[in-house]
Amino acid sequence: MWHPDLPYWEFALRGVVVYFFLLALLRLTGKRQVGQLSPFDLVLLLLLSNAVQNSMNGGDDSLTGGLVSALALVLVNWCVGFVTARSRTAETWVEGRPQILVHNGVLFEDVMANAQLSRHELNAALRQGGCATLAEVRLAVLENNGAISVLKREQG
Numbered sequence: 001m002w003h004p005d006l007p008y009w010e011f012a013l014r015g016v017v018v019y020f021f022l023l024a025l026l027r028l029t030g031k032r033q034v035g036q037l038s039p040f041d042l043v044l045l046l047l048l049s050n051a052v053q054n055s056m057n058g059g060d061d062s063l064t065g066g067l068v069s070a071l072a073l074v075l076v077n078w079c080v081g082f083v084t085a086r087s088r089t090a091e092t093w094v095e096g097r098p099q100i101l102v103h104n105g106v107l108f109e110d111v112m113a114n115a116q117l118s119r120h121e122l123n124a125a126l127r128q129g130g131c132a133t134l135a136e137v138r139l140a141v142l143e144n145n146g147a148i149s150v151l152k153r154e155q156g
Contacts, residue, residue, distance in 0.1 A: 004065040006058050011065050014056045015072035022048065023080070027094065095144045102126075102140035104153070115142055126150055 084091040129150025131137050138153040
């Protein structure tokens with residue numbers, strides 16, 4: 001229970017490698033998947049966690065190995081947060097940048113396609129923002145967290 005099969009540093013290294021691999025993988029899949037978890041996305045994240053478990057613990061089931069891995073993950077997550085708070089480049093790489101979906105009633109189809117965002121999802125967000133049609137939208141932005149912010153045109 002207390003005696004791991006691997007050296008402590010290897011648990012930490014394995015955890016850090018898996019953390020950055022999953023960070024890059026999830027970043028490449030786009031904002032929508034991370035910001036708005038559908039049942040499919042939740043299942044995928046649960047399966048990912050199970051898939052990488054053995055790569056992190058190297059087949060070791062000791063309590064100490066699990067604690068070292070958990071500590072390494074929390075520490076690397078803290079470090080990523082620390083770096084992204086101080087570096088615009090790191091922030092852009094980890095979190096991305098907001099993307100304009102609609103500007104003055106004009107829909108940017110290429111941005112929608114790159115974000116893997118359906119017209120139905122956009123229309124739902126526009127309705128939540130108080131807009132029934134694209135013509136009513138001054139600005140719709142896909143935020144870093146996957147949410148869509150909508151600013152209505154001034155009525156005049």
